[in-house]
Amino acid sequence: MHTDTERCVRAVRSKDARFDGWFFTAVLTTRIYCRPSCPVVPPKVENMTFYPSAAACQQAGFRACKRCRPDTSPGSPEWNARADAVARAMRLIQDGVVDREGVPGLAARLGYSTRQIERQLLAELGAGPLALARAQRAQTARLLIETTQLPMAEAAFAAGFSSIRTFNDTVREVFALAPGELRTRATRSKSAPPQTPGVIALRLPYRAPLNPSNLFGHLAATGVPGVEEWRDGAYRRTLCLPYGHGIVALTPRPGHIACRLSLTDPRDLTIAISRCRWMLDLDADPEAVDDQLRTDPLLAPLVDKAPGRRVPRTVDAAEFAVRAVLGQQVSTAAARTHAARLVTAHGRAIDDPEGGLTHLFPSSEELAGLDPETLALPRSRRTTLTTLVGALAEGSLRLGLDSDWDQARARLTALPGFGPWTVEVIAMRALGDPDAFLPGDLGMRRAAADLGLPSTPAALTARAAAWRPWRAYAVQYLWATDDHAINHLPA
Structure with a gap:
């Protein structure tokens, strides 16, 4: 633009x-x-x-x-709507891959040479991966300076800088203030949030409008006990991060999402913020989405009634894939029970002084050795789960921000027990494909019939061609017609 x-x-x-x-x-x-x-x-x-x-x-x-x-500013919505190399590179840079693995690591994840990645990013964004990562480090440094009492040396390394001198020079160059001056200004500001030792409080901006009912309602209603909870008007969950773990509390506010992060290692701040923004779909462009969906006269009243619906995503694609299998053909409550048993048996225990969170969701490697006979699931679903976990643990199946959506769909479909519903819900909520569609979902078919839309999967898919590339958002509007707990903020 x-x-x-x-x-x-x-x-x-x-x-x-x-x-x-x-x-x-x-x-x-x-x-x-x-x-x-x-x-x-x-x-x-x-x-x-x-x-x-x-x-x-x-x-x-x-x-x-x-x-x-x-x-x-909110991130560009372009990176959420595309799956080409540049979009995937931007999602990985926002997740801190360049800081952890360097440009060669970024290129290896995408299957390109470093020269190709640098050329593509320069052509489209006017900056290479190192410059983009440097800008992100500067933003993280500002957050740490203004919202914590970390010594400047610790803030520098936590933000991803390799030396104090580079940290000082970058902050002065980008913000025209020394790090100490930034902290002094924040301390004097009347709008500075109250600080709690060990907690980083910040605001996550978004493009208005945002409808929090289905977004937070879905996350709260499907939350795994011990890993997720709704407490005092905030959605809270545990985070497994590259350098340690954390707990985040997210509260919808007018104009922003209030975010409270407690991290065992402050170097995880950039990654934690990126994953929270991804989970809440905060970089979406609701005006573009809603304008497209309004072109269908049967969808338009739903959009006008409650505009700005987002797609509730996840902080860990592999975790969601496991939970999607546990949720096959059972109720929301049963899916939560199955997941809670898995977490209690295989997840790492943590302390939560401010709430009732007890565990991290187990990684694929931690689940690789589970005994399928201990699972209270039908035999076919045990096979589906163990095959999925094995593929994730050995690396033959990779799900994440760098996934090619079509390739991921093909690899999931090749696994036993993965039908269209499971593949598409993973594409929508774990991989972030804005055009993922669930025409065979029972709630979708019921809502379509009530609105006068075609209710058979083939006919509904044909009608939904006009909603592309935002069919995942159309799913949210159709689901919202049902009086289910996922569509309401908890009391």
Whole structure:
């Protein structure tokens, strides 16, 4: 979009927050870059230039605006709607892969050479993987500086910097303030959130509108006891992270999601934030989704009644795949019971001083040696589960942010016991495919019949061609017609 100068100028002049994260405005006279909705008086057109990423702005020598804080914009929705190499690379960079494995590790995950990845990212985003990861490190450093009392040296290494000097230079270059000055400003600010030792409190921005009912309702209603809970108006769950583990509490608020993170290792902050945003689908563009779905006259009333529905996802694709198998052909309550037994038997126990969380969900490696006879499941489903866990543990099946959606579908379909419903629900909620569709789902067929839509899978699929590429969101609107616990915020 940043190449459409006229459209960008209109968005900046109208201070349209819908375009935050789509592009960034760099001002040639002040050498500052802003988000489109920056509250300051817009600069003259001849003084504006546009970039597709904050990293490209920083690489061109611009620093972040202190008023609109463009580094805290929602992420570009493009990376959620695509499965090509650039989109998968961006999702991995946001998940901290470059910091942990370097550019060669990023390229190896995608099956390309480092030169190919760098060339593709430069062509589309104006910055290579190192510059994109550096911009993310700067944002993480700012969060740690402003929301914790970590010593600056610890904040530097937790943010992913290899040296104190690089940390200081980067913060000064990007924010035009030294790390100590950033902390002083945050301490003096009346809006600074109260700090609890060991807890990082921050806000996760999103593009309005956002309807929290099905999003948090689904996560709470299907939550695994001990791993997830709804407490005091917040969805809480445990997180298994590269350097340790954590607990997150997410509360819907007007204009943002309040996030409280407790981490055993602060180096996991970037990954934890990325996974929470992914789980809540916060980088979606609800205007684009809803406009497309409104073109169907039978769907339009549902969209108008409660716009901004998101797809509830997961923080761990392999975990969700296991839970999808446990939930085959049983009720929500039964699926939770099966998962809770698995967690109690094989998950690692943790402490939760603020709530009732007790375990991490077991990894594929921890489940690889389970005895199928201990599972209270039909024999065919035991085979399905053990085959899935074995494929995940040995690496012949990889599910994650770097997955090619079509390839993942093909590999899942080849496993015993994986029908269209299981494959598509994994594609929708674990892999994030916005066009995943469940025409054979009982709730879908019931809702379609009530609305006057075709209720047979083949006919409904044909009708849904007009909803592409947002059929996963249409599923959320159709599910919401049922008075089920997944569609309501818990009391």
